[in-house]
Amino acid sequence: MTKAYEKLSRPRAFRKGELVLVLRRIITSRHHGPKFAPNWEGPFIIDQVYDGGTYLLADQEGNHPISPINGRYLKKYHGQNRPVESNKHRSREEENSTVDWVKSCDGVDRLFE
Structure with a gap:
C-alpha cells in the first residue's frame, strides 16, 4: 500500500x-x-525556508502574522491579483519601460470612439 500511495503523491x-x-x-x-x-x-509570501518542510510566511506589508508552518498546510496561489511590489525593488529599466508603455497607450481610447 505504501508503494501505491507514494506513486501518486508528490x-x-x-x-x-x-x-x-x-x-x-x-x-x-x-x-x-x-x-x-x-x-x-x-x-502570503514565503519569506524563509527551513529544513524539514517548514516555512516562515510574510504578508504583503512584510509582517509575520503566522509562526513557522509545515508545508502540508500550504498550497500554491494561482490568483490573478498579485500583491503590489514596492518601487524600491524595481530597476530603473523596468520603471522606464512601464512609463513608455503608458505613454504609448494614450491614444488607444480614441480608436474605440
Missing part, C-alpha cells in the same frame, strides 16, 4: 518569494465566521 516544495495560501485550521483557532467561510486564507 511532496510539496516551495521556494522563497512564492505566493501560497494557508489552510485555516479550526482546531487551533476558533473561527466564528459565516457558515460558508473560505477554508484557505492568504495569499
Whole structure:
C-alpha cells in the first residue's frame, strides 16, 4: 500500500518569494465566521525556508502574522491579483519601460470612439 500511495503523491516544495495560501485550521483557532467561510486564507509570501518542510510566511506589508508552518498546510496561489511590489525593488529599466508603455497607450481610447 505504501508503494501505491507514494506513486501518486508528490511532496510539496516551495521556494522563497512564492505566493501560497494557508489552510485555516479550526482546531487551533476558533473561527466564528459565516457558515460558508473560505477554508484557505492568504495569499502570503514565503519569506524563509527551513529544513524539514517548514516555512516562515510574510504578508504583503512584510509582517509575520503566522509562526513557522509545515508545508502540508500550504498550497500554491494561482490568483490573478498579485500583491503590489514596492518601487524600491524595481530597476530603473523596468520603471522606464512601464512609463513608455503608458505613454504609448494614450491614444488607444480614441480608436474605440
